Amino acid sequence: LIYRKGVDILIKAFNKIAIEFPNRVHLTILGDGKMKSLLKAQVKPNTKDYINFVGKVEWSNIISYYAQADIFVLPSRHDGWGLVVNEAIATGMPVIASDKVGAVPDLIRNKETGLVIKTNSVESLYWAMKYFIIKPDEINRMGKNAKRLAKSFTHKEGVKLLYRYLKEVVNEQD
Numbered sequence: 001l002i003y004r005k006g007v008d009i010l011i012k013a014f015n016k017i018a019i020e021f022p023n024r025v026h027l028t029i030l031g032d033g034k035m036k037s038l039l040k041a042q043v044k045p046n047t048k049d050y051i052n053f054v055g056k057v058e059w060s061n062i063i064s065y066y067a068q069a070d071i072f073v074l075p076s077r078h079d080g081w082g083l084v085v086n087e088a089i090a091t092g093m094p095v096i097a098s099d100k101v102g103a104v105p106d107l108i109r110n111k112e113t114g115l116v117i118k119t120n121s122v123e124s125l126y127w128a129m130k131y132f133i134i135k136p137d138e139i140n141r142m143g144k145n146a147k148r149l150a151k152s153f154t155h156k157e158g159v160k161l162l163y164r165y166l167k168e169v170v171n172e173q174d
Contacts, residue, residue, distance in 0.1 A: 001033035006075035006098065011042045013125035018047035021133055025050055030065060032056040066091040070139050071132055075125055076101050089113060090150040094142035096128045113146040
């Protein structure tokens with residue numbers, strides 16, 4: 001739970017969603033750190049029952065949290081890649097991620113495998129979450145697309161891409 005991950009943005013947007021759609025949404029936050037108490041303080045009293053701060057989770061147990069969720073949210077202010085996006089789509093979850101997450105151009109096809117939001121925008125995240133509430137069938141459709149995309153990333157396809165990129169670099173030097 002660090003500033004860069006944008007969890008404060010998530011809590012602010014979720015507070016609005018939970019007030020608008022009480023008893024229909026729940027937020028589970030995994031992780032620990034110095035910001036935990038600050039983040040908990042941002043939770044509004046009338047939304048606290050809908051937010052669960054789990055704390056640190058061993059990697060071997062994370063899959064059970066993915067299995068319980070409908071949507072994965074990564075509102076990072078910056079993330080070089082964001083491996084959790086790979087993990088989420090591999091489990092068949094649509095992802096909401098900021099445009100500063102490195103994995104977004106390769107893995108999040110807007111309205112196909114998830115939604116891309118503006119960095120640092122509570123409003124953008126609010127509307128993305130609301131999209132899935134008012135169009136719940138999109139969760140299943142985008143989740144299937146996400147899982148299909150994840151299955152296409154095989155070792156063989158990775159080697160083909162690497163070969164293509166290396167070939168481009170060699171050709172540029174000729």
